[in-house]
Amino acid sequence: MILYILSIFLMLLVAPILLSYIKALKMVLLFKKPISLLQGYRTVAKLLRKETLLSKEASGVTRYAPFLVLSPLLVTLFFLPPVVQGAYYVSFVDAFTLTGLISLSTFFLMLLGLDSASAFGGIGSSREAFISALVEPAMVLTVFAVSMMAQDLGVGQAGVNLASSFPKMHMASFLFAAISFFILLLAENGRIPIDNPETHLELTMVHEAMTLDLSGVYLAMIESASAIKFLIFASLFASLFMPFGYNNAPPIAVIIFVCKLFAVATAVALIEVNTAKLRLFKVPNLLGIAIVFAFLSLITFYLLGA
Amino acid sequence: MMVFLLFLPALIIFALSFVRDVRAYKPLALSAFLILIPTVALLPVAKPYRLLGDYLVADALDVYVLLVSSIVGIGVALASMTLHKHVAISHAAYRRFYRFFALFWIGLILSILSNHMGLYWIGLELATLSTVYMIKTNRTAAAHKEAWNYMIVGAIAVSLILFGIILIYASAKPILGEEAMRFDLLILHARDIDASYLFEIGFAIATIGLFIKMGFFPMNLWLANIERASFYPVAALFSGILESAVMIGFFRFSKIAMQIDYDHLFGFIFIYTILTIFIVSFLIFRSKDFMRLFSLSGVEHMALIALFWVSGGSFAALLHFGAHAFLKPALFLSTGVLESQGKYKIAGALRGYSGKRGALFWFLVSLFLLALISLPPSPLFFSELYGFGAMIDTAKSSHHLLAMLGAIFLLLLLLSVIFYKFVELYQAMKYEGASHEKQVYAGELIALVLFACALMALLLPASLRYLRGVAL
Amino acid sequence: MVDFLMGLFLASLIVALFTTRLYRLLNWYAFNSMTLGLLALLIGTRLDDDAMLITGALTILLKAGVIPLFLKSISRRFRFIRQIQPEIKVHYAIILVPAILVFTFYLSEPITHMITHNSNYVAISISSLFLSLLLMMEHKNIAPKIIGFLSMENALFLLGITATDGMPMLVELGIFFDLLMAIVVINLLFHREQEEGA
Numbered sequence: 001m002i003l004y005i006l007s008i009f010l011m012l013l014v015a016p017i018l019l020s021y022i023k024a025l026k027m028v029l030l031f032k033k034p035i036s037l038l039q040g041y042r043t044v045a046k047l048l049r050k051e052t053l054l055s056k057e058a059s060g061v062t063r064y065a066p067f068l069v070l071s072p073l074l075v076t077l078f079f080l081p082p083v084v085q086g087a088y089y090v091s092f093v094d095a096f097t098l099t100g101l102i103s104l105s106t107f108f109l110m111l112l113g114l115d116s117a118s119a120f121g122g123i124g125s126s127r128e129a130f131i132s133a134l135v136e137p138a139m140v141l142t143v144f145a146v147s148m149m150a151q152d153l154g155v156g157q158a159g160v161n162l163a164s165s166f167p168k169m170h171m172a173s174f175l176f177a178a179i180s181f182f183i184l185l186l187a188e189n190g191r192i193p194i195d196n197p198e199t200h201l202e203l204t205m206v207h208e209a210m211t212l213d214l215s216g217v218y219l220a221m222i223e224s225a226s227a228i229k230f231l232i233f234a235s236l237f238a239s240l241f242m243p244f245g246y247n248n249a250p251p252i253a254v255i256i257f258v259c260k261l262f263a264v265a266t267a268v269a270l271i272e273v274n275t276a277k278l279r280l281f282k283v284p285n286l287l288g289i290a291i292v293f294a295f296l297s298l299i300t301f302y303l304l305g306a
Numbered sequence: 307m308m309v310f311l312l313f314l315p316a317l318i319i320f321a322l323s324f325v326r327d328v329r330a331y332k333p334l335a336l337s338a339f340l341i342l343i344p345t346v347a348l349l350p351v352a353k354p355y356r357l358l359g360d361y362l363v364a365d366a367l368d369v370y371v372l373l374v375s376s377i378v379g380i381g382v383a384l385a386s387m388t389l390h391k392h393v394a395i396s397h398a399a400y401r402r403f404y405r406f407f408a409l410f411w412i413g414l415i416l417s418i419l420s421n422h423m424g425l426y427w428i429g430l431e432l433a434t435l436s437t438v439y440m441i442k443t444n445r446t447a448a449a450h451k452e453a454w455n456y457m458i459v460g461a462i463a464v465s466l467i468l469f470g471i472i473l474i475y476a477s478a479k480p481i482l483g484e485e486a487m488r489f490d491l492l493i494l495h496a497r498d499i500d501a502s503y504l505f506e507i508g509f510a511i512a513t514i515g516l517f518i519k520m521g522f523f524p525m526n527l528w529l530a531n532i533e534r535a536s537f538y539p540v541a542a543l544f545s546g547i548l549e550s551a552v553m554i555g556f557f558r559f560s561k562i563a564m565q566i567d568y569d570h571l572f573g574f575i576f577i578y579t580i581l582t583i584f585i586v587s588f589l590i591f592r593s594k595d596f597m598r599l600f601s602l603s604g605v606e607h608m609a610l611i612a613l614f615w616v617s618g619g620s621f622a623a624l625l626h627f628g629a630h631a632f633l634k635p636a637l638f639l640s641t642g643v644l645e646s647q648g649k650y651k652i653a654g655a656l657r658g659y660s661g662k663r664g665a666l667f668w669f670l671v672s673l674f675l676l677a678l679i680s681l682p683p684s685p686l687f688f689s690e691l692y693g694f695g696a697m698i699d700t701a702k703s704s705h706h707l708l709a710m711l712g713a714i715f716l717l718l719l720l721l722s723v724i725f726y727k728f729v730e731l732y733q734a735m736k737y738e739g740a741s742h743e744k745q746v747y748a749g750e751l752i753a754l755v756l757f758a759c760a761l762m763a764l765l766l767p768a769s770l771r772y773l774r775g776v777a778l
Numbered sequence: 779m780v781d782f783l784m785g786l787f788l789a790s791l792i793v794a795l796f797t798t799r800l801y802r803l804l805n806w807y808a809f810n811s812m813t814l815g816l817l818a819l820l821i822g823t824r825l826d827d828d829a830m831l832i833t834g835a836l837t838i839l840l841k842a843g844v845i846p847l848f849l850k851s852i853s854r855r856f857r858f859i860r861q862i863q864p865e866i867k868v869h870y871a872i873i874l875v876p877a878i879l880v881f882t883f884y885l886s887e888p889i890t891h892m893i894t895h896n897s898n899y900v901a902i903s904i905s906s907l908f909l910s911l912l913l914m915m916e917h918k919n920i921a922p923k924i925i926g927f928l929s930m931e932n933a934l935f936l937l938g939i940t941a942t943d944g945m946p947m948l949v950e951l952g953i954f955f956d957l958l959m960a961i962v963v964i965n966l967l968f969h970r971e972q973e974e975g976a
Binding site: 422424425427428431432435438439442453454457458461462464465468469472473475476479484487501503504507 | 885886888889900904907911914920923927930931933934937938941942943945946948949952953955956959960963964966967
């Protein structure tokens with residue numbers, strides 16, 4: 001139990017650092033002076049000190065929504081596969097619950113964008129709805145495929161099974177699922193081929209458009225929500241698709257796990273530096289590839305057993 | 307020795323094609339006659355005769371197909387002597403045409419005589435790639451486009467064939483080991499193959515590749531377009547030699563498949579060929595120029611041959627095959643003459659040929675046209691008769707006689723559409739339109755006479771007996 | 779490990795289907811051939827088959843190195859259109875590709891009962907054959923069609939090394955010979971084209 005609480009605490013701590021790390025790595029690669037890894041904490045601290053202003057048109061939704069954006073993600077954090085051996089974990093949560101919780105958070109984010117009645121908020125919400133509608137089927141398929149390979153529908157149990165006995169004969173479908181999941185990771189977190197987290201250009205922004213009208217505590221909550229969301233995806237990727245290091249002694253296992261998280265973040269940063277953002281209407285193409293791979297992984301698993 | 311003799315004429319042509327002197331043109335064409343020596347020498351020897359270990363083995367079927375294709379090769383080489391009088395062609399292009407003709411011939415002799423699936427495929431591929439250049443001899447935009455087309459579609463077809471060959475090999479490897487590439491062993495041990503499903507998939511893919519190469523169902527028009535865009539000898543070579551080599555591959559593969567699951571084979575080929583003939587007959591009805599017309603009718607004949615072969619009428623198939631191989635090149639060559647220097651209309655195409663040569667020419671062309679639509683003395687008439695007979699015989703032993711009769715009725719209906727079109731065409735050529743003075747040259751006339759003689763020789767009792775011997 | 783490479787092989791082919799730039803397509807083709815060569819080396823060492831080791835090394839050298847670079851240089855010299863938009867829209871391709879895969883996997887499902895080892899690879903190579911046909915069909919330009927033809931050759935090679943535990947040397951060399959011949963023909967066709975245009 002203590003390991004469980006500690007690992008969740010650790011993940012919460014790592015979450016802002018990961019996003020800052022991506023940003024810093026990108027700046028290094030672009031020959032800029034990188035920001036500090038603690039920039040995420042600083043931003044949150046600064047926002048907490050600032051005054052919270054609300055738009056005149058905003059209704060009660062704006063006041064409640066940030067909590068509802070953050071809380072499903074926090075709950076999801078408790079359902080992730082365990083980091084170290086012997087830690088407590090929730091074994092019964094399956095792909096649907098996980099996807100449902102994440103989309104619940106996205107739903108309130110979209111409501112938040114609409115509520116301020118600004119034009120940008122509407123644009124952002126509609127784009128977000130468009131993208132997440134495409135992400136969800138692929139997400140369910142992918143997580144299902146992996147859970148099938150791990151012979152347990154529960155995601156937590158699947159992670160443990162994969163780490164203890166890796167299904168070598170299903171390597172091909174495992175690979176397809178990994179490709180699909182990585183594309184989803186980019187899409188859900190608004191990383192570069194889908195959305196650029198750094199611009200505030202009205203033509204391109206998705207996530208930022210919804211949070212334009214927020215300030216102070218609410219903005220801090222939304223920011224930390226997006227950090228946690230990235231962490232959720234990264235740790236899912238780390239424990240489902242890179243299932244090694246789990247069986248070591250707890251301190252080493254934790255270090256390996258954190259390294260895996262940073263490896264995922266590095267991959268994301270490299271992709272962000274090397275690709276251009278897709279036009280919004282090209283996004284379905286990329287997500288289509290994700291769906292194809294998710295489906296492919298399921299059918300190779302079922303029909304070929306490979 | 308025999309192998310060397312077989313490839314000698316092609317090698318001579320290849321070497322002579324580098325000589326820039328105009329005087330070399332005559333021996334260039336005439337050296338094709340040398341192929342008759344080994345071919346005729348192969349006729350009486352005991353079959354199967356090993357030419358080169360287990361790789362090149364001549365059996366009765368091979369020798370027959372080789373004979374047919376040699377006659378076509380000689381005819382085409384002769385008729386190409388006057389190529390520059392009918393179309394605009396530079397000396398360099400003329401020599402290049404012969405050079406790639408030689409390569410093409412080598413490839414096809416290799417695949418006709420091969421007893422090894424891999425070797426068969428290599429020969430076919432060599433022929434395919436050299437054809438790309440033969441098409442390119444014509445320096446027009448259309449020919450260029452069609453050369454690319456041929457490159458792509460031919461490559462697809464050939465790759466499909468290889469794919470099928472690999473699957474067949476995989477299915478037979480457990481019992482035959484590395485020898486599973488040999489046709490004769492495959493036929494002998496076909497019943498022992500455990501992985502019959504694997505074999506059938508391989509057979510189906512290889513057959514589709516072969517059929518695409520002959521212009522069957524999904525790719526009906528590509529061959530017609532290519533033959534239209536290239537010079538007429540290319541079309542003649544296609545129908546006379548290339549299709550022979552492709553067809554012999556089909557004969558071999560289906561012989562193995564017959565022993566594995568006859569019903570599957572029959573159903574597959576039956577549906578495929580009837581679908582092809584259905585589409586092709588209407589395409590023929592709509593087509594408005596000679597080349598396309600003849601090449602589509604070639605597709606129809608090929609479909610009939612495949613159908614006769616699998617329904618047990620191998621004698622009919624071989625007769626049809628021989629007649630087709632002589633008729634089509636003859637018609638393509640005469641089309642080249644009819645269309646000489648780009649002036650041509652269907653109406654009145656056969657008018658204006660005067661003098662002894664002219665009269666002989668139009669007489670021969672009429673003969674070929676009427677033989678093509680299987681009017682009674684034509685070998686095609688007898689082969690169709692025998693073929694349909696064989697189909698009914700096969701159906702008698704099963705319980706779908708009625709379906710077979712219906713299919714034959716449908717086939718006859720479709721053939722009558724083609725018949726109608728050709729009769730109309732012939733009338734237009736002979737009795738309509740204005741007449742201009744036109745020229746025929748000795749080279750092509752000799753070739754046409756050769757084809758006509760070969761066609762008639764097919765009907766001699768001796769050759770029919772020989773064919774029955776081959777069909778066994 | 780073999781499964782992993784097999785997955786990479788199929789995955790790179792599928793990604794190539796959705797590519798809209800010529801150079802990236804060439805890169806995917808090179809990657810595809812690379813996995814194929816590694817597969818041949820891996821299976822070759824397992825079977826202790828020298829012929830397969832040689833062909834595997836040749837594959838890596840030629841198909842993953844020389845041919846893509848050569849095609850790149852050709853495309854520079856003859857100024858190919860580098861934006862290659864597939865004719866089949868992505869929305870349809872998304873449905874079509876899984877449909878093809880399901881079809882071919884079902885088609886080869888009985889085979890899995892016949893061959894005891896490497897049975898899945900037959901299914902994967904048949905499906906990659908169909909996918910390369912799709913690659914050829916969905917493009918109007920000549921360059922991606924050539925890539926489609928080359929990946930078809932790769933599918934053939936995959937089938938050759940997996941389904942049969944190695945083809946006779948004659949046939950493998952024949953395949954290589956044919957590939958080189960095809961490349962020469964392609965090159966000459968382009969040259970002729972330029973000559974005629976001038």
